[in-house]
Amino acid sequence: MTWKALLRELAARPGALIGLSLLTLQLFAILFAPWIAPYSPVEANLLDAMQPPSELHWFGTDEVGMDVFSRVVYATRVNLLIGFVAVFASLLAGVTLGLLVGYYRNILSALVMRVFDFIQAFPVFVLGMALVAVMGQEIWSVAIVLGFLFVPMFARLVRAEVLSLRERPFITAARCSGAGDAAIMFRHILPNAMTPVIVQISIALGMAILLTAGLSFIGAGVRMPSPEWGLMVSSGSQQMILGIWWIALFPGVAIVLSVLSFALVSEATRTLLDPRTHSEAGQNA
Template sequence: MKAFFENVRRHFGLAAGIGFSLLAIQIIAIALAPYIAPYSPIDADPLSSLQPPSVAHWFGTDVSGMDILSRVIYATRINLLISVSSVIAAFIVGVPVGLLIGYYRNIFSNLIMRVFDFIQSFPVFVLGMALVSVLGQEVWNVAIVLGVLFIPMFARLIRAEVLSLRERPFISAARCSGASDLSIMFRHILPNALTPVIVQVSISIGMAILLTAGLSFIGAGVRMPTPEWGLMVGNGAQQMILGVWWVALFPGLAIVFSVLCFALLGDFAQAVTDPNAETIS
């Protein structure tokens, strides 16, 4: 444990500091949204429509008169809820599946791999749009769809690691000592195969944020008046030609900084878990 914390300290540079700072800001926005948001995120005020940034409305208002700052703050909950829950669900399902199909090479494993090939043969965005259209444009339906799309990614990562580990001498020694298949898989192989998957979790959260925003941008994600970054950008894009820049700019920046946060945290996780990695600065 001491060596682990020493490794964390050695690789903790400027990039990791920025990543954790952005993560802290998002956690604060999620936990304290009712206290720091100046207005309700869903109450429209037609008399305040499309007001530019001012003292009363720091980020301005949209076409319905809703305060953009309040909606950006509350949207952090929606976007992170969808992204984190979908990735966690994909991790919980994909890791055991990948472990089993990597350890047992049979017809059943081949069948599952062909199913994954079928899912991944479609463009992720197009398949996500189709599934959300079938299930309905609700927050949890979007999370379920993204989870389904990410399962093959985690399963393939674990399978690749298992295939390289299952013939190692320490696994053969465990078999000779009488260890069962379950014991070998979960006590000997899985702990050594999780490193790339842990890194992928952070990267996948950023990908899920982009997919969620993209689906909402084209009208296939969550619906109004739910505060969601991509939906806000989509609504604001219609007024950009009129010089109303603030409606789309601020939720767009929220997407950029959130994705940057998880990309930096993913690099930091890789540096900490990879003994050959150089310090990220």
């Protein structure tokens, strides 16, 4: 698909444009946070505690006087850093394992799948909470734990595609031409198995952000004073009964918009990569 055709496809789908716009906004916040945020995200000032939104503090201040807008902007870095590291680490490990266990059907492959069954038998949130408690409540610890939890998801997805592809005629032709196992797996099978994986990446990023926020909300994730959306919602939720709504509202909205952006991008990607979409478009044209 050419760039012009891709732009036409995106222009015809408002959801895709909204998702890409929200994603661009987050990337802008990551890159230019020091210039966007008017205050330090970790500097407390008790004299300005619990100030409502105003010209000085656009999103107000929290219970220790930290600027909520600055913390929301900087938290984009933390949440998306954890999400991207977790997803792409699990992608690398999961795709490799899925390719191997799908191609080589032996006792070792069966053992790997039973390990995945064991991991996925636990509620992902509970297992994540336990692993973070063991490894420590640091940003990198949360990213490593989420990456570990997402490996079975990518591995199973790739394995299902490999099992479908390994008996196709073009694979048989590659074997007859003298291609080795490595060439068949990485040159012929893997490129044809990546379409559902590409779609799953956006979904997994949204899941990673939700899990990061959820773990921090219950005190099992990132610790204060690090700016993190779930941690900010947890802190602000204790003040809502007093009518101080802004501390929890704005980071909560940031979580919603971030997850929504990845969901919309995932749906747009699935549509663009679906060959039936292009065949229908060609028939309509």
